Amino acid sequence: MRKIIRQVKAAWMRGGTSKCWVFERQDLRIPGYSEDDILLRLFGSPDPRQIDGVGGGSSTTSKAVILEQSSVAGIDVDYTFAQVGIEQAVVDWGSNCGNCSAVIAPYALKQGWVAAVNGEVNVRIRNTNTGQILVERMSLDPSHQQILIPGVPFPGQEVEIGFVDPAGATTGLLFPTGKQQNVLSVAVTTDGPEQQVPATLIDAGAPMVIISADSAGLDDVPFTQWATQSLNETDRLEAIRRAGAVAMGMAPDPASAQRAIPKLAIISASTESDFSVMMLSMGKPHPALAITGSIGLTVASHHEATIVSETAALPIGEVLKMQTPAGILETRYRQLDGELVVGTTRTARELAEAQLSFDPILPDDSAAEATLATLDFDAEEDLLPDPAPHKRKTVFASVGLFTALGLGATILGGGLLNPPATTTDGDYKGETLEIIIPLAEGGGTDTWARFVGQELTHQIPGVPGFAPTNEAGGEGITGSNHFASSAKKDGTELLVSTATTVVPWVLDRDVVRYSFENLEPVLVNGTGGVIYARSAAGVEGIDDLINRDKPLVFGGISATGLDLTTLVAFDLLDADISATFGFEGRGPVNLALQRGEVDIDYTTTSSYHSAVEPIAKEGKAEVLMSFGQLDAEGKIVRDPNFPDVPTVAEVYEKLHGEAPSGPKFNAYRTLLGLTYTYQKGLWAPKDAPQEAIDLLRESAEHLSENKEFNSKADKVLGGYPIVADEQLSKKVQEAYTVTDETRSYVEALLKDSYGIEIN
Template sequence: MKHTVKATWMRGGTSKCWVFERSELDVPGFTTDEVLLRLFGSPDPRQIDGVGGGSSTTSKAVILSPSDEPGIDVEYTFAQVGIDQAVVDWGSNCGNCSAVIAPYALKRGWVDPDHGILTVRIRNTNTGQILIERMDLDSSRAPVLIPGVPFPGQVVDIGFLDPAGATTGALFPDGQQLTTLGVHDEDADARSEISATLIDAGAPLVIIDADAAGLGAIGFGDWITESITEMPRLERIRRAGAVAMGLAATEAEAQRAIPKLAIVAAADPGGDADIKVMMLSMGAPHPALAITGSIGLSIAAHHPGTLIAQKLASAPDGELRLQTPAGLLTTWQRQIDGQLAVGTTRTARELADATLGFDPIGDRSGAPTVTVAQVAGLDEQQLEPDPEPHRRRTVFASVAAFAVFGLGATLVGGGLLNPPATTADGDYAGETLQMVIPLAEGGGTDTWARFVGQELVQDIPGQPGFAPVNEAGGEGITGSNRFASSAADDGTELLVSTATTVVPWVLDRHVVKYSFEDLEPVLVNGTGGVIYARTAAGVKSPKDLIGRKKPLVFGGITATGLDLTTLVAFDLLEADISATFGFEGRGPVNLALQRGEVDIDYSTTSSYHSAVEPIAKEGSATVLMSFGQLDEHGKVVRDPNFKDTPTVVEVYEQLYGKAPSGPKFEAYKTLLGLTYTYQKGLWAPKDAPEEAVDLLRNSAHELSGDTDFNNKAEKVLGGYPIVADENLSQRVKDAYTVTDETKGYVTALLKDSYGIELD
């Protein structure tokens, strides 16, 4: 019998949540856990066969119903749906997802506003916690952005009433504001002592400092990346805290969702923040901050004996400003109806209404069999048992095997059942070419890599199989580090590079453990781009970049990625520019420019026609210059895709009547080559057989001259050729040679102009 489950997809704060009314999840013969797991597509790291998003912030369920209890409007249950394990965690609340309740209740007619103000009283059934949410329905209010979300939404003030002890019964479950935890080291027989504050407010929370987390000497901007290698130890600390708080009898029995772990450090003197904090959620760094965790941090800050209070320069005055990886978040404390309320402000937005299909089939004896939730009709399949935990390398190998055998659309050629042959014999028959893509699926680099890989294997003698494997994390650094340390050196495993992974290497960032000097290029491919500005900001030509009374605001993602080339161009031109970083992509920056929130931006060729050309034609944006391309002699020439647009060098000559020179110009040419002319590449380990590398390179060179390929590649490669000729090694070596003078200039520019110090 087929069932349908109605649901609403909403963003709440920095999370995405599927909202269900309680009755919708009552599927006869199946538990709510079983229903949610199949709806979300778990267990599967990608949740590819369900509606889960593959991360802890997008694998969440909000279950609502009107309340019959006097003084309570809505009953709210939160479920954290496991991703790679068949587990639904009911032990905590989610503050970010809580933001969807007031707008949903208003939509369903469960509550009514009073003179344009909506107030909703909510009971969270996971913890018994009472929340009060307030919405101002005045449509004339200016849009509000919060850290970690590139678009505005409905503003929701969320207050937790008397949040102390909702889970354990006590604000400090072990009776102390500062506790010493005994934590097992990697050697199970050894233990270390960790100072921590254990607090239960909003959600149970273990607070440690950056030194205890192994991040004390690391710049805050690198905490997310560096914490990945510390994760096993941080998880042991969290589980030890669970036992000390009485949440679990043993560390092995600790739930994944609670307690949460927060890492804190003193704020920079003179800055806007009171404290720096990064939180872990479901075993991974949270991109912003769990709201329930921020409640505990806020209350802990008001108790002088806690670890966080010891890090504050002064006692909080009712507000606490927390610097998170995504930006600044402020919490508040106030009295509401004679009760202490601790809260913050979030935004929410409805994304879609959906009907999810649920088709139970099979024998209910033994292991449960539940069909997959489907949107637009997905195949039915059985729920596999919860897998045993694996070591990281084993997990990676399993993902690689899945990519080879499960993704028929991306498996090309192969002869996988034939005996494997050596890659040094001029024939890849029987082999599988594994391509490590250190960024997430669906992005530009992933699209490029899969397209090039599928075409390349058809030109390699023996036509090997093709297995693209995404190993995202740390803006591409994590997967690249792993490749450098453990990639197969027989020519069957290649690394994809892009500007995101090249620039951190150029800057000698300590988190980078790979070096392109230890890799051998198989092929490189470039792109181009333009710099454009908002016409309403008073920019009609390049001369409007200098001598301004008010600097133009540049919207950036990160100064240590592809943005760096643009920043060096601004400096070379002596443009009057300030910058704001933290956008999640060029698309959000483009929209921010159209809304008037930033003034100047750049676009790569691939997105120019869709993102920039329309607003340039309507007159709301002005295309100022292209980055240009480096020719074989290292000279900056016009981009073939922007033949009528002057390059950065030509604009300099227009503004100052002479050709550019000196350290700034040399730095610009270096970065232009690395991030545009040779932006993407395929690399083999240095120790790979020379015969195998030559075979791969020759195959790529033949592919670059194939007319059918180039016609097919027009959209993906943007008209920029694949380069894999006999001079490739020397060409790349020259481009990837970065002088100490250039490194010194870039380091000083980031520090002096943008306050970014590289460690």
């Protein structure tokens, strides 16, 4: 059997705060395949990372713009927008994207579809999804070609975008219910009570449900924390959005509501703009603001009794300023040639021109042969021999296969993609081990997880496939919460933990939905670190930490992250320390210390030799203590990487003449275990089959004893061993037992010393 290889011409462009693949309609016509099939395969969906396609793994980077010259009088370009599903094999054609529309004017000019007149390009566009007419203006004056907008760190071509008479493009009415404000009856759970939620339901730019911060449960939360705190309200916010879809006549019931529309916007009063707004896109906080959403908000602000007009600073003029997570966005509301035009300014930039390979995966069966036989080949060169059959069960996650079999996306709910688990027979053959990494790609945790996960699969009988999946957001909380609620229970899906996700659990933050008490450790691995100070600040040794005339300034990233262990150490020692937070990493803190802006810092083992050792040798810094490590009995011992450096516990004894004890010391020892000795780990759901957990642990123990692995692992693991012995569960259970006394002490320390209240 042979398969088709088709080359699809595309341009990769940034439009506003989105990245979009731009296609011409004719290039997406491949016999035997729908545009859904083609886009899903090109983008690499369904797959959270879209690793085998050009999608970017997020709602703002999994977008397609399909263009062609229009045959409609008075229209230059027909524009179709497609939101390509990421984890689901679904393409949503029901909405427009204002950010992506910014690419149309520069693309049309480059293709010769429109011409510049007096140094200015004007394009009239019809969005085929909604029927909305857009007008775009682009000046070729060099002073207008490179400007910055909020949410994009680099400049681009300025494009003015206007939505012409934007009311009712999808539903036919500006206010589909006939009212400026409705009260939605929202049932979050099937058996729970209904909640009454005031909302403005508007269709302008795109259908949208607008609610207040109070209705969203965010009224007492600073705007900068909305994205994280909204994780508490995810289910309720989605229920509100779906209830709005039903009220707007867009769905017969909540379950039938589309994923992309209506959009949901949350607003509150602001002292920096007319109001603050955060929008949810595909269920997650939008990093800036959808332009179609800004259009609806702008129109709503000019109508009495809407949630927006009741919240916004009055009076509302032609220019509206909205505070978004990325900065202030301005829109304009004005009459142009007798038409209402609502718009804003975006930028666009072409990133690349490409020939994308449409390479459908077809099974070697008669149904596929029959489908293949009907296709129209241009040349024999289009046909290539099939590769050797893939041995993993996940091979059939191909949309090309779905089309060939005539099953479509409904197959996702059946058994083909979820074959019976075989992890209980002592062999993972045919399985794929998925490692959920709740932080972004490229960081230390991501590097660790990919290295350890890949090596672990080689030790597991049957040698399963390996699929690392990043699910970043909310400082690691989003992915961890998702794992807790939906992880597979067969031992094929593991969660990565690190200090970033452990500390919020220790603090019992209300956005945390996961608990390490409900997880089983497969392996753990630690790190270490030292505390050092600037010599020029008058620090020659540990005695200079106390009874100071002026406190030493500690440079921190976040008091509720890994910094917390250091803060507890300072409190335990009674060190005279003040703190400033907000640095973007330990590297910037180290540079600030060398410049004299801060006085004391810490570093982990991995960066010690490059960041601290050189300035210590030059006499610019003094290494004061190491955090230490917990031994098998839970006692604090010296770090093997710093055998000549006293631990925090030893320093306490030297300063105060007795061994440390009491609530402060107990809290320090607990955090030491959680954030250093057992800092990183792989975890399975507690109700995974015991046979699977035992097999994974045995494989991890074999890995820890493998000389070849340990020689390769030195740089990544920093000399700290993989722990996966028979006592692993007991050790971790003891380390991860956080008493009420410790939690209370830590909360009081953060509140009293640093003004931080945990919620």
